[in-house]
Every structure is written in structure tokens, then in C-alpha cells.
Amino acid sequence: MDFKFSVGHGADVAVNYILDNFTPALDAIAAAIGFVTGGIQSLLVSTPPVAGIAILAALSLWRVGWKFAIFALLSLALIDHMGLWQGTMETLSLVLSATIIAVVIGIPAGIAMARSDRVASLLRPLLDLMQTMPAFVYLIPAAMFFGLGAVPGTIATVIFAMPPVVRLTNLGIRQVHSEFIEAGLAFGCTPSQLLLKVQLPNAMPSIMAGVNQTIMLSLSMVVISSMIGAGGLGNSVLTGIQRLDVGAGFEGGLAVVILAVILDRITQSFGKGSSGFLSFLAFRKASGRNQTGSSVRVPADDERRSAAA
Amino acid sequence: MPNHIENLKSNASKISKVSLSNVYKVFGHNSGHALEMAHAGRSKSEIHASTGCTIGVDDASFDIMDGETFVIMGLSGSGKSTLLRLLNRLIEPTSGSIEIDGRDITNMSKRELIELRRRDMSMVFQSFALLPNRNVLNNAAFGLEVAGVGEAERTGKALAALDAVGLKAYAQSRPDELSGGMKQRVGLARALASEPTILLMDEAFSALDPLIRAEMQDELMRLQGENSRTIIFVSHDLDEAMRIGDRICIMQHGKVVQVGTPDEIVSKPANDYVRSFFRNVDVSQVFKAGDIARNSQLTIIDRQGVSVAATLEQMEHSGRDVAIVVGRDRKYHGMISQDALIEKVKAKVAEPYRNAFVEDVEPIAAGESVSNVLGRVAESRWPVPVVDDQGRYVGSISKSSLLETLYRAG
Ligand SMILES: Nc1ncnc2c1ncn2[C@@H]1O[C@H](COP(=O)(O)OP(=O)(O)OP(=O)(O)O)[C@@H](O)[C@H]1O
Ligand SMILES: [Mg+2]
Numbered sequence: 001m002d003f004k005f006s007v008g009h010g011a012d013v014a015v016n017y018i019l020d021n022f023t024p025a026l027d028a029i030a031a032a033i034g035f036v037t038g039g040i041q042s043l044l045v046s047t048p049p050v051a052g053i054a055i056l057a058a059l060s061l062w063r064v065g066w067k068f069a070i071f072a073l074l075s076l077a078l079i080d081h082m083g084l085w086q087g088t089m090e091t092l093s094l095v096l097s098a099t100i101i102a103v104v105i106g107i108p109a110g111i112a113m114a115r116s117d118r119v120a121s122l123l124r125p126l127l128d129l130m131q132t133m134p135a136f137v138y139l140i141p142a143a144m145f146f147g148l149g150a151v152p153g154t155i156a157t158v159i160f161a162m163p164p165v166v167r168l169t170n171l172g173i174r175q176v177h178s179e180f181i182e183a184g185l186a187f188g189c190t191p192s193q194l195l196l197k198v199q200l201p202n203a204m205p206s207i208m209a210g211v212n213q214t215i216m217l218s219l220s221m222v223v224i225s226s227m228i229g230a231g232g233l234g235n236s237v238l239t240g241i242q243r244l245d246v247g248a249g250f251e252g253g254l255a256v257v258i259l260a261v262i263l264d265r266i267t268q269s270f271g272k273g274s275s276g277f278l279s280f281l282a283f284r285k286a287s288g289r290n291q292t293g294s295s296v297r298v299p300a301d302d303e304r305r306s307a308a309a
Numbered sequence: 310m311p312n313h314i315e316n317l318k319s320n321a322s323k324i325s326k327v328s329l330s331n332v333y334k335v336f337g338h339n340s341g342h343a344l345e346m347a348h349a350g351r352s353k354s355e356i357h358a359s360t361g362c363t364i365g366v367d368d369a370s371f372d373i374m375d376g377e378t379f380v381i382m383g384l385s386g387s388g389k390s391t392l393l394r395l396l397n398r399l400i401e402p403t404s405g406s407i408e409i410d411g412r413d414i415t416n417m418s419k420r421e422l423i424e425l426r427r428r429d430m431s432m433v434f435q436s437f438a439l440l441p442n443r444n445v446l447n448n449a450a451f452g453l454e455v456a457g458v459g460e461a462e463r464t465g466k467a468l469a470a471l472d473a474v475g476l477k478a479y480a481q482s483r484p485d486e487l488s489g490g491m492k493q494r495v496g497l498a499r500a501l502a503s504e505p506t507i508l509l510m511d512e513a514f515s516a517l518d519p520l521i522r523a524e525m526q527d528e529l530m531r532l533q534g535e536n537s538r539t540i541i542f543v544s545h546d547l548d549e550a551m552r553i554g555d556r557i558c559i560m561q562h563g564k565v566v567q568v569g570t571p572d573e574i575v576s577k578p579a580n581d582y583v584r585s586f587f588r589n590v591d592v593s594q595v596f597k598a599g600d601i602a603r604n605s606q607l608t609i610i611d612r613q614g615v616s617v618a619a620t621l622e623q624m625e626h627s628g629r630d631v632a633i634v635v636g637r638d639r640k641y642h643g644m645i646s647q648d649a650l651i652e653k654v655k656a657k658v659a660e661p662y663r664n665a666f667v668e669d670v671e672p673i674a675a676g677e678s679v680s681n682v683l684g685r686v687a688e689s690r691w692p693v694p695v696v697d698d699q700g701r702y703v704g705s706i707s708k709s710s711l712l713e714t715l716y717r718a719g
Contacts, residue, residue: 179434179438180438180440182394182432182434182438183432183434183438184455185399186426186430186432186509187426187431187451187455187499188424188427188428188455188456189423190423193455197440197455198440201443202440202441202442204442
């Protein structure tokens with residue numbers, strides 16, 4: 001490396017190099033992400049506010065309880081009253097698509113970390129970097145690679161919001177009680193059966209906690225990424241700042257907070273209520289008695305894992 | 310007639326099912342050096358002090374017979390769980406060979422090992438290890454599911470296994486809705502569903518309270534009587550070991566110090582460590598009524614046309630005041646006294662046997678521990694008959710045979 005280059009200059013050169021040589025690949029990524037984001041966005045935005053409010057309130061009633069459902073109903077009606085319904089739905093669709101992408105990449109990455117100490121020690125600094133780098137920094141390369149709009153906004157959001165789901169997937173799998181691992185192995189599980197039938201189901205509460213945190217981080221990032229034209233509630237906040245319009249900024253901020261509270265409570269209920277992966281997928285009603293996996297846990301010792309590998 | 314308890318307990322044949330020779334397990338790095346020291350006969354603590362390695366199992370060599378209930382006993386940290394896990398290679402042996410049905414498992418490939426675990430062996434755990442995300446049925450079917458058995462077949466087999474442990478009605482319950490004893494029944498059903506030939510049980514009943522624990526031991530023995538497998542059972546409880554074990558293996562600091570039948574171990578303990586297990590043991594707790602029942606009473610089979618005169622003659626001849634009346638299926642009917650029988654015959658009563666039963670004699674269950682029946686035997690005028698759980702006559706306990714037992718063991 002030539003030390004006359006400053007670090008910043010190096011990053012610059014790298015970005016330009018990628019732009020010059022990988023444009024087709026970048027376009028493909030943009031198309032794929034655009035497909036997910038666009039699909040979700042057009043679905044949510046085209047849903048009439050009354051229907052949207054009814055669906056979210058019903059979800060709150062089912063997963064959380066009637067008091068919270070009333071809160072959801074009133075607060076969403078307030079958003080609509082403030083004229084921010086469309087922005088809220090744009091934001092929600094960005095959050096959902098970023099979360100989907102983060103989960104699709106993050107859970108396998110977490111699994112890989114749990115299964116190999118080497119992968120874990122490689123990924124850990126990368127995760128630290130992703131989490132501690134100021135969120136604005138992602139906006140610049142995202143905008144350079146993918147232009148302005150929802151796609152670079154989603155990508156910047158994914159990078160910023162993915163670490164918790166990776167970390168908590170890894171942690172959840174490593175903390176599955178060694179007797180469960182032993183039971184799986186003693187009955188003749190292959191490594192992949194062990195993962196699917198024993199480790200993932202038992203790590204589900206932890207993974208869901210990761211998903212919940214990823215959603216919350218996406219929401220905070222989505223506001224920032226409106227600076228590169230991602231749209232949504234961030235626009236209201238941004239306009240408020242630019243025009244020093246406290247009212248507009250406050251309304252936008254309030255809508256973000258309401259969305260955050262509703263998303264948080266609903267997603268938390270999935271982590272708490274059902275410890276089973278399948279029951280989660282099947283959206284079965286959780287019974288509060290189910291264990292949350294908080295019992296004493298001993299990481300499987302290497303001896304036993306090597307028998308599995 | 311062979312001793313009843315022997316019948317119940319032992320299905321052991323003379324064929325070796327599991328055979329260990331010079332098996333060592335060293336935990337830790339630099340195990341080579343530690344292994345050399347172990348070969349040279351250095352003790353666990355010496356080896357730990359100089360290499361930092363822990364000897365889990367130190368030169369184990371013994372055979373476990375087909376159909377046998379083999380109990381591994383020892384104090385905490387003596388290597389019981391390690392030894393058990395070497396048998397299905399949940400823990401890899403450091404050296405030595407372990408043969409199952411004549412095949413050395415220590416050099417099996419991963420694939421062969423998985424096959425072996427699916428087909429031949431299963432395991433029951435101290436804290437049950439039921440998967441919380443599955444209902445009871447799917448827990449019981451777990452081994453079959455993993456082995457790729459089709460849904461219909463595995464449900465059928467899992468239900469049959471649940472039925473065998475009396476939990477068929479709970480098939481749809483979730484594990485956390487069950488009591489400890491019920492959970493372990495599910496654990497047992499899960500282990501039995503794949504019809505393994507070897508059952509590995511690590512302190513399977515230790516987490517249960519004493520009553521449930523005894524019940525589970527009986528359950529295991531009953532299942533074993535119906536369909537025999539080789540059971541390898543880790544326990545730190547002598548009463549449990551005596552109760553269910555055909556043979557007991559005693560471990561100390563990773564070494565196998567003695568392998569023998571409960572009787573051999575009580576009567577010829579290999580060293581003070583083994584003896585120390587028995588020091589506080591109350592023999593009347595260890596022995597069951599069935600163990601000390603003698604078949605020394607006169608038995609009469611109650612059937613059509615049996616001659617009362619001949620019976621009286623027989624009693625007279627052998628100098629007995631009483632005799633045991635059993636059915637053709639050896640089911641216990643009652644105890645008759647000579648006096649009562651003569652009286653009934655004189656009075657020309659129909660069915661003289663039935664009417665001549667001694668009234669205050671109630672049979673004792675074979676599984677009852679001797680300590681529980683001391684009082685009844687002591688108070689009874691006659692020897693007390695003992696019956697098995699199907700009501701068949703096993704033998705009787707007289708005051709003198711009881712005293713003899715307590716004296717010999719004490
Ligand atoms: N994974 C491991 N790593 C290092 N040492 C171990 C490991 N597992 C067991 N040991 C050691 O091996 C020895 C035997 O342990 P083991 O668990 O087999 O004992 P145990 O007889 O089953 O005891 P307990 O009655 O407490 O269950 C102990 O000294 C223990 O510290
Ligand atoms: Mg143990």
C-alpha cells in the first residue's frame with residue numbers, strides 16, 4: 001500500500017473502481033432490491049387508510065391485547081389525520097423490505113458464525129464496523145452505486161440494521177442447552193437435521209429478539225435515508241429541519257415514534273409467545289405459558305460439537 | 310422353580326452386546342502425554358497436576374451382555390457419564406476399542422455412526438431433554454423422524470411407545486404441561502419408539518422424587534420384562550442400582566473398580582471405596598420381598614376333583630400346619646390350615662378349600678421392600694405368602710427366613 005494515499009482517498013478510489021467495473025452487477029442488485037421494495041411499497045400505499053388501520057389494529061389485538069389495539073387504532077387514526085398516512089406506509093415498506101433482506105442474509109450469517117469459531121472471529125469485527133460507523137456514512141456510497149431513491153435507502157438501511165439479527169442468531173444457537181444437542185445427536189441427527197430440528201427452534205426466541213432489534217434500527221435509519229430520496233416520513237422531518245418548521249418536523253417525528261411502538265410490540269410478541277419456528281411460521285396463537293428459553297444454558301462443549309461435525 | 314425376581318429382572322444372555330477393551334478418555338490438550346502417564350498407571354490427580362488434562366475414563370475393559378441391565382455407579386466426577394457417552398461416541402474415546410455386536414465403533418465413519426445411533430441405540434437424559442417446541446407425540450417420534458421414517462409409520466410407532474408408558478392420552482400436550490415423572494415417561498417413549506437394542510440412561514430418574522422414581526424403576530423393569538433390551542443405566546444411588554441392575558459396575562476416579570452382580574458386590578466388595586457405598590445401607594431396603602421369599606411351603610393346585618384326603622395326608626406327612634392353594638396358572642388363591650380343612654371336611658362343606666382359607670393372611674407384593682413388610686411377617690402366625698404383580702404365587706416369608714436374611718447381611 002502506498003502511504004501517500006490518505007485513507008479517505010483510498011475509499012474514494014475503491015468506490016470509483018467498483019463503479020467502473022461492476023456496473024452490471026450493481027444494476028442486478030438494484031433490480032432485485034427494487035423488486036422487493038417496489039412490490040411491498042405499491043401494496044402498502046395502495047391499501048386504503050381505513051383498511052390499513054384496521055389490519056394493524058387487528059394484528060395488535062391478536063398479538064398484544066385489546067388495550068394496545070385501542071392505542072394502535074387511535075394513534076394510527078391520528079397519523080391519518082395529520083395527513084402522513086402515505087409517508088408512514090412508504091416508511092413501513094422500506095422497513096419491511098430492509099428487514100426481509102437483513103433477515104435473509106443475517107440468519108444464515110449467524111448460523112455460519114455459530115457453527116464455526118473461525119467464521120465468528122472473522123465476522124465479529126465486520127459487525128462492529130457496520131454498527132459503529134455513523135449511519136450517514138453509508139448514504140454516500142449507496143447513492144453513488146445506486147443513485148437516489150428507495151433502493152439505495154434500503155441498502156444503507158440493511159447494512160446499518162443487520163448486525164443484531166446476525167449476533168443474536170449466533171448467540172441463540174450457541175446457547176441451546178447441551179442436553180438438547182446431545183439428544184439430537186444421540187438419536188442420529190445429521191448436522192443439518194440438528195440445525196433445523198434442534199438448534200434453530202430452540203434459538204428462536206433469541207433470533208426473534210434480533211429481528212425485533214433489526215426492525216427498530218431500520219426504522220431509525222429509514223428517516224436518515226430520506227436524505228438520499230428514500231421518501232416516507234423522513235421527508236416530513238427533513239422538510240421540518242430545512243424550513244425550521246417545528247410543527248412539520250414534530251408531526252413527522254411523532255408518526256415515526258407511533259410506528260416504532262406498534263412494530264416493536266407486535267414483533268416482540270412473536271419472540272416471546274412461540275418458541276417454535278414452525279408455530280411462528282404458522283402464526284399460531286402463542287400461549288403465555290410457553291417457555292421463553294430463559295433457563296440456565298450451557299454452551300455445547302467442543303468435544304460434543306466435534307462429534308456432530 | 311427359579312427365583313421369581315431372577316425371572317423378572319434378568320433377561321441377560323451369555324452373548325456379549327457391548328465390549329470395551331482398554332478404553333481411555335482424556336479431556337484437554339496434550340492428551341498424548343497424559344495418555345502415556347495413564348498407561349503407566351499414574352493416578353488421575355497426578356496426571357492433572359502435571360499435564361492439566363483430566364482423565365475421564367481410565368482403562369475400562371468389560372463386557373455387557375445382551376439383554377442385561379447394567380448399572381454404572383460411582384461418586385460425582387468418577388466418569389460415569391463420560392463412560393456412557395463413549396458408547397454412542399457423543400464423546401470420542403482417546404484410545405481403546407468399543408465393540409457393539411462385534412463391530413468396533415471407534416473407527417466407524419460419521420455416516421455409519423449416525424446409522425448406528427438411529428438403529429441400535431437411544432438415550433434417556435437426566436433433565437429429560439424433551440424439545441420444548443414439539444408436542445409429546447412429536448417428541449416421541451423424534452428418533453424415527455430423524456431416521457426418515459414416513460409420517461404414518463412413525464406416528465403409529467410413537468403412539469405405541471406412548472401407550473407402553475401410559476401416556477397415549479397426552480400425545481397432543483406440550484412437554485411443559487407435564488410433571489417430571491410424565492416428562493421422563495415421554496423421554497422413555499422417545500427412546501423406545503425406534504425399537505433400539507441398547508438403551509443408554511444417564512441418571513434418568515435422579516431428577517424425580519422418591520415415589521415417582523421407584524415407580525419409574527418398576528416401569529422400566531416391566532417394559533424390560535415385556536421386551537428385553539440391553540440397558541446401560543448410570544446412577545449414583547445404590548438402592549436404585551440394586552433394584553434394577555443385573556450387574557453393577559463401580560467407578561472411582563475414572564477407573565472401573567468392580568463389576569459384578571449386586572450380591573457379589575455386597576458380599577465381596579473389591580475395596581474400601583466399594584464397601585463405603587454399603588456401609589450405611591439398610592439391607593432391608595435393598596432387598597425386595599420377592600428376593601427373600603422361599604418356595605418352602607406346601608403348594609396345592611386347586612382344580613376339579615382334587616382329593617382333600619390326599620392333601621391332608623400330604624400335610625400330615627410333611628408336618629405342615631398350612632399349605633398354599635394356587636390355581637393352575639399359579640395364581641394365589643389362599644392359604645389353608647390343616648385344622649380348618651379337617652373341620653370343613655367333617656362338616657361336609659362343598660368346596661372345602663375355599664372355605665378353609667386362613668382369614669387374616671394377606672399376600673405381600675414381590676416388589677415391596679423388606680423393610681416395609683418386617684412388621685407384618687413378625688406379627689403373622691403363619692409364613693406370609695408373596696405374589697408377583699400378576700397375582701402369581703412366588704414363595705413365602707417366614708419369621709425364620711427373615712431373621713436369617715437380616716443376620717447374613719448385617
Ligand atoms: N467436556 C469436558 N471437558 C473436560 N473435563 C470433563 C468434561 N466432561 C467431563 N469432564 C471431567 O471428567 C470427569 C468425569 O466426569 P463425568 O461427567 O463423567 O462424571 P460423572 O461420574 O458423570 O459425575 P456426576 O455424577 O456428577 O454426573 C470429571 O472430572 C469431569 O470434570
Ligand atoms: Mg454424570
